[in-house]
Amino acid sequence: MSDLWTSEEIAQATGGAASAPFAVSGVAFDSREVGPGDLFVAMKGETTDGNKFVDKAFGQGAAGAIVNTAVDHPHILVPDSAAALEALGRASRNRMTGKVIGVTGSVGKTGTKEALFLGLDRAAPGEVHRSVKSYNNHVGVPLSLSRMPRGSAYGVFEMGMNHAGELAALTRQVRPHVAIITAIAPAHIEFFGTEAKIAEAKAEIFEGLEPGGTAIIPYDSPHVAALYSKAERHADHILTFGMSPEADIHALETIAAPGGGTLVTAKLPEAELCFTIAAPGDHWVSNALAVLAAVEAVGGDLAAAGLALAEMPGLPGRGERRILPVLGGEALLIDESYNANPLSMAATLKQLGREGADRRIAILGGMRELxxxxxELHSGLADPMAAGQVDFAILVGAEMAPLADALDGAIPYTHVPDTATAIPLIQTEMRAGDAILVKGSNGVGLSRLVAALAKSARDGDTI
Known part of the structure; x- marks a missing residue:
């Protein structure tokens, strides 16, 4: 296997000076994630200085570093490590001769990115690269680009934003051949004022499209006309997806599948495809249609993508399902703890209502940046909770006070100040036959509740 980067290539890409020859097999900017053979990019942040962790990085096996102060290890000396990482990402993109797909949206970015990776990798194993975790900002995107192996056939990159202009900068680094917008919702509306402004900012992804590029947009969105208008200015091809028969890629039929997924018959411009989506929920049908549109656009194997969707596991924090041992039997835990906005809350509550359970419990954390x-948007969750047939709710955080008022006794609930208080409460409350949805913005920390319940299950404890 060839090296990811040599010191000569890094120096040329960044304009830096190499202290000695070296080669690396990976890239990291968090010293805690450095492994053998990695390049450690020592960046200055608001509260930390990566240069202080260079010795630690080499102690963990780093082969080289990018620094702005000379160190007693193989390194590339640059004036600005963050700018150097971005330059390295651009160099990686420049040497990439395969197809690149960019993904953004208010909801569904990470799941769609992962499904695309699995769908393309199924037909071209080992030749597909994607951004890991949710590395989708001004640091995460260049890091993900810089990690792309030379000779990759496909690259799939997630891009996020919470201010206008951010996606325009990121998409010009990624330079996608295909750009997807999954959906528009009032996430980060605190910084935009209106959902229309969010749609406008998301449409910046089309600005970076390569010549001959394809824009993929959600037909069922109320903002489809604005997205289409923006796409027309930058894309040579436009594909729409959705449940409407007017969409270029749409579902002809959906049937509930055993285990909570969905059996879908989809119509594409040149074909029909019948496949199963392992992940439950209507929102995953929409994500899957976007995936098929992208696979079609890059000339990938649609049948292989369909098989991958049938086998795709749930993602931690984004729909992963766990069976927990409880007194007298088992309970289902649905982990949606990573993020939340009104659209995704409504979608997952709707799916909760479809679960075959004795009781449906919703542990909901506040939605941030609204x-x-x-x-208004928190109190508006009362109707989706009723539609989700919630039997009992634990509302976490001060933001949930308006929802508590809106429920007005219609659904039994307990309102607690924080996750630490919610953990012993659910451990006492849950029982056999429950389906428990955990969802909230990442800052609420509901992942700690999921981890506590999962640890009890691993330790063989009966809750």
């Missing part, structure tokens, strides 16, 4: 619409 600005002056926070109270």
């Amino acid at each position: 600005g002056d619409r926070s109270a």
Whole structure:
């Protein structure tokens, strides 16, 4: 296997000076994630200075570093490590001769990115690269680009934003051949004011499209006309996806599948495809249609993508399902703890209502970055909770006070100040036959509740 980068290539890409020859097999900017053979990019942050962790990185096996102060290890000396990482990402993109897909949206970015990776990798194993975790910002995107192996046939990159102009900068680094917008929702509306402004900012992804590029947009979105108009200015091809028969890629039929997934018959411009989606929920049908549109656009294997969707496991924090031992039997835990906005809350509550359970419990954390619409949008979750047939709710955080008021006794609930308080409460409350949905913005920390319940299950404890 060839090296990811040599010191000569890094120096040329970044304009830096190499202290000695070396080669690396990976790239990291968090010293805790450095492994043998990695390049450690020592960056200065608001609260930390990566240069202080260079010795630690080499102690963990780093082969070289990018630094802005000379060190007693093989390194590339640059004036600005963050700018150097971005330059390295651009160099990686420049040497890539395969097809690149960019993914953004208010909801579904990471799941769609992972499904695309699995779908393409099924037909071209080992030749597909994607951004890991949710590395989708001004640091995560160049890191993900810099990690792309030379000779990759496909690259799939997630891009996020919470201010206008951010996606425009990221998409010009990624330079996708295909750009997807999954959906538009009032996430980060605190910084935009209106959902229309969010759609406008998401549409910046089309600005970086390569010549001959394809824009993929959600037909069922109320903002489809604005997205289409923007796409027309930058894309040579436009594909729409959705449940409407007017969409270029749409579902002809959906049937509930055993285990909670969905059997879908989809119509594409030149074919029909019948496949199963392992992940439950209507929102995953939409994500899958976007995946098929992208696979079609890059000339990939649609049948292989369909098989991958049938085998795709749930992602931690984004729909992973766990069976927990409880007194007298088992309970189902649905982990959606990574993020939340009104659209994704409604979608997952709707799916909770479809679960075959004795009781449906919703542990809901506050939705962040909603600005002056926070109270309205939180109280608006009362109807989706009723539709989800929630039997009992634990509401976590101060943001949930308006929802508690809106429920007005219609659904039994307990409102607690934080996750630490919620953990012993659910451990006492849950029982056999329950389906438990855990969902909230990442900052609420509901992942700690999931981890606590999972640890009890691993330790063989009966809750």
